[in-house]
Amino acid sequence: MPIATVNPATGETIKTYDALGEEEIERRLAIAESTFRTYRTTSLDERARLLRRAADLLDEDAEDVAYAMTTEMGKPIKQARAEAAKCAKAMRWYADHAAQLLADEEPDASDVEDSGASRVLVRYRPLGPVLAVMPWNFPLWQVVRFAAPALMAGNVGLLKHASNVPQTALYLEDLFRRAGFPEGCFQTLLIGSREVEGILRDPRIRAATLTGSEPAGRSVASVAGDEVKKTVLELGGSDPYVVMPSADIDRAAKTAVTARVQNAGQSCIAAKRFIVHTDVFDAFAERFTEGMKALKVGDPLEEDTDVGPLSSKQGRHDLEELVVDAVESGATVLCGGVRAEGSGWYYPPTVLTDVTGDMRIHHEEAFGPVATLYRVTDLDEAVAVANDSPFGLSSNVWTRDESEIDRFVRDLEAGGVYVNGMTASHPAFPFGGAKRSGYGRELSGHGMREFCNITTVWHGA
CATH class of the missing domain: 3.40.309.10 (Aldehyde Dehydrogenase; Chain A, domain 2)
Structure with a gap:
């Protein structure tokens, strides 16, 4: 499938894009891994500051990004504006609540004593670079509801967006860059679906999330299962x-x-x-x-x-x-x-x-x-x-x-x-399905912790 903006209201091809080659994909994977090593050590206050800045920029860009969504996938312009506003709201929600959602947890004192420890903590640590395979129907929201919690948790993201919304995909990378996130925190990969397996199998990719069709979810889950990598899938619904x-x-x-x-x-x-x-x-x-x-x-x-x-x-x-x-x-x-x-x-x-x-x-x-x-x-x-x-x-x-x-x-x-x-x-409520609608949850603290290493820290007496 070509990577192009085709206006569904007219059938007119507005702009086409070249897919990334192997060298560029490798360069971006290397940047993601390198950036994660340092970004994971940044404070929650700093991450929140950057995410709030991204929300402010999105509000400023709302009319332009709404126009891009409408001409790429056809949603009415008033719905596109609402989608942009919802994304900015979600960014601010995670900036405001991440510290609480990721705070260390202490088990009951009786259980700590029973284990022979002087202290036990449960800590949420980031996993690393996460591959996001996203659909065209809500081209901004589907990505932001992954990116906002993932970035606040200290992960970095690589986006493989649907091939018919490249303008929105590139806008998202540019948005996080302009907000001040370090290079490599969020990257858009203009690639076809055939390149997904190779990227997912790369050891630098630690997990994946996909929103899309059942066949696409089955394919990603199969590869990730073979590589023993965490996935979250949000698939079809009726x-x-x-x-x-x-x-x-x-x-x-x-x-x-x-x-x-x-x-x-x-x-x-x-x-x-x-x-x-x-x-x-x-x-x-x-x-x-x-x-x-x-x-x-x-x-x-x-x-x-x-x-x-x-x-x-x-x-x-x-x-x-x-x-x-x-x-x-x-x-x-x-x-x-x-x-x-x-x-x-x-x-x-x-x-x-x-x-x-x-x-x-x-x-x-x-x-x-x-x-x-x-x-x-x-x-x-x-x-x-x-x-x-x-x-x-x-x-x-x-x-x-x-x-x-x-x-x-x-x-x-x-x-x-x-x-x-x-x-x-x-953003405050967990979202996801059962049966063939997928597994795992997005949004809320549940969604944020999907891509965390839930770590038990045990201190001897």
Whole structure:
């Protein structure tokens, strides 16, 4: 795949880039290892100062970087600005909280005494250079939510970004450089996917994190496992959105539209399967479909656009195949379902019902603005349908019944349960999934410690 910016709203290639050669890759690996030896000794106060400076610069650059994201992968410009602001917020959060999250821990005095020690500490030490393989759908946020905690913990990062967002990838390297981080703390590697294995096998790389497709995660995990290296994987999602009779149906339907079409539906944590109790199914379906029909699809640079193009022609083709398969197998189209002719890789907001288990869309992730509606008769069936997926990233449940909430929290197979709201990541809360949605956690202290050497320090009496 070429490394290029191709505007998905027009199909126009804006700029192409040469991939790094072997000598340059080696030079950057050497710099990363050398920088880590000294950067790991810097104080948390100094790291926090640098990260806050990066946040300030990002705020200053917000309009330019938002424009770059929109022209590279198609998200509406207002969503791109929000992504930049979220990244700056996360940087400041880690700068403010890292000292607390990485503070030494002391076990109970009775356990220390029982071990024969005079003192025991648990200390969090950085691992070293970490390879980050990141996707195009949130090209700034996906990287920052790794980079901010990793840099605060004393690690250094090497970014292999998706090949269709090179401008954003290069911006990130430049941002950390301008903020004052030492050379080699954060480097962007403009390389193809074939070079990832060799870099991951290099002994100077101590760990890897990947957000992306299940096949990509399986590949990275296999290589890292062979090399006995730590990995964190955030893969696909087909999140359930369950609506029960006690829910506020108007609010649930309105929120459902946003939950499905954020980033043109190209989000792992977007709600995709809407599981609605039969008592409120018709009312919800009507309101939800009306909301989907009312969305403005168009030029992502226009301020009032709700849904931009998909990121690639292939992505639209894959989504279209899922819809065609469902319709040919008996699904009913409540809106959308047929792409308009013209330039750009647009696909209309689409709602399908009468979905059955033999349809591909029931088991595969629909990465675009296509929603599937399921009618269920009771709580048991709602839980069963929600869990009938190979994925388990997050989930959304709408109910005022506390016993139902307890049941969903207990039984839903997902890394998150969002009650009466939509899934959204926040730097203070751990983020990650179960089943084929991956393993490990990003964000919060849990995410920061994923790339730490958790060290027991035992002092004899």
